Amino acid sequence: MNDGSKEDELVCAVDLGGTNLRAANIDRNGCLHERVRNSTPQSDKPEDVVARVAAAVRDCEAQALKRGARIQSVSVVVPGTVHIETGLVVNAPNLRSVQGYKLGPALESALHRPVLLENDANASALGERWQGAARGHHTIICLTLGTGVGGGIILDGKLWRGPDGTAGELGHTTVEPFGGAQCKCGNTGCLEVYASATAIVRLTRESLAQHPNSLLHSINATELTSERICNAAIAGDELALDVFQRAGVYLGIAMANFVNIFNPEMIVIGGGVSAAWEVFAQHARAEVRKRAFPVPAQRCRIERAKCGDDAGLLGAAWLALECGDSSPL
DSSP states (O other): OOOGGGTTOEEEEEEEOSSEEEEEEEETTSOEEEEEEEEOOOSSOHHHHHHHHHHHHHHHHHHHHHTTOOEEEEEEEESSEEETTTTEEEEOTTOGGGTTEEHHHHHHHHHTSOEEEEEHHHHHHHHHHHHSTTTTOSSEEEEEESSSEEEEEEETTEEOOOTTSOTTOGGGOBSOTTTOOBOTTSOBSBTHHHHSHHHHHHHHHHHGGGOTTOGGGGSOGGGOOHHHHHHHHHTTOHHHHHHHHHHHHHHHHHHHHHHHHHOOSEEEEESGGGGGHHHHHHHHHHHHHHHSOHHHHHHOEEEEOSSGGGHHHHHHHHHHHTTSSSSOO
């Protein structure tokens, strides 16, 4: 961290999700101040995304000025692979309007200031290590179970992006090789199509007919959400419990591979689906014990994230405050 003379330095951090756009002013101590929340534009025009992000930043800046504070930098996280140096969004299956688009330069042009761009799951991993469940740990894997499944890898205190910036796409690990459901990435059998919020809803709809007594029949098909399925599982609904058990098994298969490959101290599970963690954690942990090597499996703690929806915002702020990826946490 820098000296105390910069304690009033604020970062406007923006989390551009596939569904929602959230922004907040964050200080050097990890405290969140002014917040803005809006929907992510669902048009095919990347300019619409640029305009919505820029508006959120200006809103946060205006709110900060009212109390005499100023934004020093802007950091934006996106649900996809990004090229840090050029600001190019290489791949974004859940936000295709910006795929192949130089979002960083476009935002800099709109805001007339430098903008740092990062993958959302990478940022979540950094946020959890800075202020959340993984504080004090040096080698961690972070999985974000949201609209898709994001992944972040921190090795020996440093974020691992890979030479092409594509490292950490753990949601696209194949966990079902035999005729699995097709993922938005074009592959079949990805973890994302079995453990994301979208997957929870799909799996439930596919199984409703086999569970005529399920509480979920009382919900209109268009209003069925992973949150409602989670609540049904907590209430003991057989269908909901079965869906989360399946998701837990697939998640455990993937995590066993991560344990064997990376030997992490901790795997952190975040995102909206993690609200049901107590429902499917035992199934996920059982698969890890069954499939991973005993010594690294015993070492690795598997915990629910603590920063909630703010993990990506916090990670974005930390990156901006620490000026890039060369500084260990």
